Amino acid sequence: MLLENGKKIKIIVGKFNFKDGPNDIFSEDIILLLNEISKEILNNKKCKKFPDLITFGFWCRKSNINKIFNNYNFFKNRMGRGTVLHITPSNVPTNFAYSMVFGLLSGNNNIIRLPSKNFLQVKILCEILKKLSTKKIFKKSFQKLLLIKYQNSDLISSELSKNVEARVIWGGDSTVKKFKTFETKPRCIDLSFANRYSISLIDSNKLAKLNAQNLSSLAKKFYNDTYTMDQFGCSSPNSIFWLGKNNFAKKRFWFELSEIVNKEYNLDLSGANKKISNLMNFALNKNKRFKAKIDNFNLITLKSKKINFDNFENINFGTFLEIDLNDINNLKKYTSEKLQTITYYGIEFKIIKKFIINNKIKGIDRIVPIGRAFDLTPEWDGLDIISTLSRTIGI
Amino acid sequence: MIDYKTLYNSDPFGLEIKKKDPWYLTNQKKLCLYHYKNSNNYKLIIDNIFKNISQVKKISNLPFIHTSLFKNFDLISTNRDQKVSTFSSSGTTSSKQSKINLDPKTSLLQTKALSRIFSKIINKDKDIFFIEKKKFLKSRESMSAKGAAIKGFSQLCNKKYFLLGSDNKINFTLLKNYLKKNRNKEFIIFGFTSSVWFNLLKEAKRQKIKIKKNQGILIHGGGWKKMYDLRVDNDKFKKKIKSVFGLKHVYNYYGMIEQTGSVFLECEEGYFHCSNFSDVFIRNSKLELSKIREIGLIQTLSLLPLSYPGHNILTEDLGVIHGIDDCSCGRKGKYFTVLGRVPNAELRGCSDVT
Numbered sequence: 001m002l003l004e005n006g007k008k009i010k011i012i013v014g015k016f017n018f019k020d021g022p023n024d025i026f027s028e029d030i031i032l033l034l035n036e037i038s039k040e041i042l043n044n045k046k047c048k049k050f051p052d053l054i055t056f057g058f059w060c061r062k063s064n065i066n067k068i069f070n071n072y073n074f075f076k077n078r079m080g081r082g083t084v085l086h087i088t089p090s091n092v093p094t095n096f097a098y099s100m101v102f103g104l105l106s107g108n109n110n111i112i113r114l115p116s117k118n119f120l121q122v123k124i125l126c127e128i129l130k131k132l133s134t135k136k137i138f139k140k141s142f143q144k145l146l147l148i149k150y151q152n153s154d155l156i157s158s159e160l161s162k163n164v165e166a167r168v169i170w171g172g173d174s175t176v177k178k179f180k181t182f183e184t185k186p187r188c189i190d191l192s193f194a195n196r197y198s199i200s201l202i203d204s205n206k207l208a209k210l211n212a213q214n215l216s217s218l219a220k221k222f223y224n225d226t227y228t229m230d231q232f233g234c235s236s237p238n239s240i241f242w243l244g245k246n247n248f249a250k251k252r253f254w255f256e257l258s259e260i261v262n263k264e265y266n267l268d269l270s271g272a273n274k275k276i277s278n279l280m281n282f283a284l285n286k287n288k289r290f291k292a293k294i295d296n297f298n299l300i301t302l303k304s305k306k307i308n309f310d311n312f313e314n315i316n317f318g319t320f321l322e323i324d325l326n327d328i329n330n331l332k333k334y335t336s337e338k339l340q341t342i343t344y345y346g347i348e349f350k351i352i353k354k355f356i357i358n359n360k361i362k363g364i365d366r367i368v369p370i371g372r373a374f375d376l377t378p379e380w381d382g383l384d385i386i387s388t389l390s391r392t393i394g395i
Numbered sequence: 396m397i398d399y400k401t402l403y404n405s406d407p408f409g410l411e412i413k414k415k416d417p418w419y420l421t422n423q424k425k426l427c428l429y430h431y432k433n434s435n436n437y438k439l440i441i442d443n444i445f446k447n448i449s450q451v452k453k454i455s456n457l458p459f460i461h462t463s464l465f466k467n468f469d470l471i472s473t474n475r476d477q478k479v480s481t482f483s484s485s486g487t488t489s490s491k492q493s494k495i496n497l498d499p500k501t502s503l504l505q506t507k508a509l510s511r512i513f514s515k516i517i518n519k520d521k522d523i524f525f526i527e528k529k530k531f532l533k534s535r536e537s538m539s540a541k542g543a544a545i546k547g548f549s550q551l552c553n554k555k556y557f558l559l560g561s562d563n564k565i566n567f568t569l570l571k572n573y574l575k576k577n578r579n580k581e582f583i584i585f586g587f588t589s590s591v592w593f594n595l596l597k598e599a600k601r602q603k604i605k606i607k608k609n610q611g612i613l614i615h616g617g618g619w620k621k622m623y624d625l626r627v628d629n630d631k632f633k634k635k636i637k638s639v640f641g642l643k644h645v646y647n648y649y650g651m652i653e654q655t656g657s658v659f660l661e662c663e664e665g666y667f668h669c670s671n672f673s674d675v676f677i678r679n680s681k682l683e684l685s686k687i688r689e690i691g692l693i694q695t696l697s698l699l700p701l702s703y704p705g706h707n708i709l710t711e712d713l714g715v716i717h718g719i720d721d722c723s724c725g726r727k728g729k730y731f732t733v734l735g736r737v738p739n740a741e742l743r744g745c746s747d748v749t
Contacts (some may be wrong), residue, residue, distance in 0.1 A: 022680060267735050269679075269680050269713065270739060270740040271680065271688075272678075272679075272681070272692065273709075273711055273740070274681060276461055276741075277461045279444065280440055281461075281463060281464065281467055282443065283439060283443045284439060284440065284464065284468050288439075289443065292443055297681040297682045297683075298681060302443075363739075
């Protein structure tokens with residue numbers, strides 16, 4: 001329907017002219033389709049070695065989708081906006097799948113640009129979708145879906161942007177900026193996910209009360225939040241802010257973490273090169289003062305009393321700033337609107353919420369226990385994706 | 396401060412590691428402390444990331460800095476009002492270039508070091524050809540890495556010739572006439588690897604020039620990135636050059652703009668050698684020292700840089716140390732090979748859509 005230069009676009013699943021929609025949010029046939037996708041993933045041997053695929057498989061089960069639905073079932077007057085364009089990041093294999101599910105659940109037709117890199121996870125998932133698309137019972141649902149690939153092209157991106165009712169733009173500041181320059185319909189809504197950073201907040205006195213096993217399991221959760229994506233995910237904490245002065249407990253935590261890291265983390269020479277380069281460039285940028293502990297190169301901690309948080313996205317691959325706070329209110333100077341997630345242990349949610357309000361903080365859109373940094377929920381970056389992608393009918 | 400007297404008067408490849416290490420540690424440490432006092436940025440790196448320099452007891456434990464810092468920051472260890480020239484790496488392929496602040500003293504040390512390292516290959520009996528224009532030595536660029544090489548080699552040789560005409564074309568007639576008059580005489584050609592390949596060889600091919608066997612020796616180094624892109628490795632390079640120009644020997648050296656002068660010379664067996672001016676370590680993905688024959692990131696040390704903290708650098712090159720003191724070429728010390736640039740890390744995470 002759209003393109004003169006449609007030749008360059010490779011269609012992976014679906015067709016360009018959508019015949020259906022808008023629909024109710026959480027429509028029965030979509031939930032049925034998602035459950036079938038879940039089954040296919042969980043029964044597929046090829047998926048076994050991809051934890052991110054398995055996680056997605058469990059996530060899109062009927063029971064879990066119904067749980068999410070419970071937050072929305074009072075919205076009797078909601079339906080989709082029309083067609084949504086999803087621009088997904090090139091380096092998180094399963095991100096497109098979540099974006100797709102949000103688009104479907106909110107009752108829309110969806111054009112999804114897949115990552116240009118050839119991830120096996122993407123390939124497997126597309127095979128599953130292709131297989132299901134031939135089944136009669138899902139025919140209607142697949143009329144809402146178009147998965148495409150194309151090499152970076154402003155022309156294609158701007159053409160795709162012209163006729164949609166909403167865009168979901170992952171990929172950080174530069175991608176968002178780029179897409180803002182393309183013409184859209186006046187009423188087109190953008191969900192833009194800019195560059196963010198995330199931190200951990202731990203009360204060391206509460207930590208001290210954990211037995212060895214629970215401490216180790218907490219460290220494992222922290223490991224999953226950080227090392228699985230080399231700390232590059234924007235919801236991955238890059239620092240620990242300590243409340244309480246129990247230095248022994250802090251040491252025990254770092255020790256438990258290093259045990260896990262030394263067993264499970266494999267940095268290659270490219271990563272090592274990038275890691276030390278980032279660290280040294282970070283040190284010289286804006287005259288920062290800290291004391292690095294690099295004895296175990298897999299787990300670098302930077303202790304600092306005062307640090308500038310401006311250029312914070314650049315330290316990765318298991319490098320953590322460590323800052324002691326006398327009081328939660330001292331956290332204020334380290335926050336900005338770019339702060340996305342706080343993962344916490346030993347502090348209550350309501351105390352953190354109070355801190356945000358008392359200190360008039362613009363950032364902090366997620367407050368989750370340690371271990372749940374990557375849990376993708378419809379509430380992301382301070383937006384409710386399903387509500388935003390659907391429209392409310394005044395009655 | 397640094398024991399340059401011993402350094403310049405000894406055989407640069409004559410020291411066994413046992414004798415070299417204690418002497419090298421003392422001098423390299425002095426150099427670290429010198430830069431610590433004179434470069435704010437260097438001090439910041441040491442204070443933030445490394446242990447106290449004076450307490451270090453092994454060369455490998457001395458602090459290094461990552462080569463990318465020369466691209467992103469202005470690193471200088473001397474007063475700016477002194478006569479300092481800033482040079483950029485010749486690399487045209489990457490986006491950012493390294494910037495080096497060079498003062499006349501360091502420049503002189505580099506030139507002299509180069510002549511010492513090549514003293515066995517080059518001597519006063521030989522004439523030398525540079526793949527450069529005659530007026531190069533009068534240009535500002537003459538203080539650069541290339542300038543240091545040309546000046547250093549000139550001092551060692553008898554007569555010097557410049558092969559590049561003012562029209563930027565190679566003057567093969569000059570070379571041919573020389574060969575007619577000087578049959579069986581050893582002579583040198585010097586050029587950067589890429590200019591040997593892209594100027595000398597390309598032009599010879601274009602003009603269908605092939606020179607018969609002679610006593611010529613080519614010395615080349617630096618800038619392999621373009622060659623890797625063309626999938627030309629050291630062996631292929633050597634064979635091609637020898638066959639077209641009829642040369643007797645081709646010597647490669649490994650060097651970088653941060654450590655001009657203290658280059659690593661390739662021996663007859665095909666290995667790069669440390670000299671008394673330099674040292675090398677290979678580090679694994681935990682930045683621990685790799686074992687002999689184990690691949691890792693190359694760290695290079697030099698005693699020459701005074702006006703900028705380039706004396707101990709972690710490069711982005713991959714390499715392997717093959718042995719110490721026992722190379723069959725007879726040179727003492729560590730010998731190694733270079734395997735190319737470390738690939739870019741696959742970045743994960745949610746930014747960047749391509």
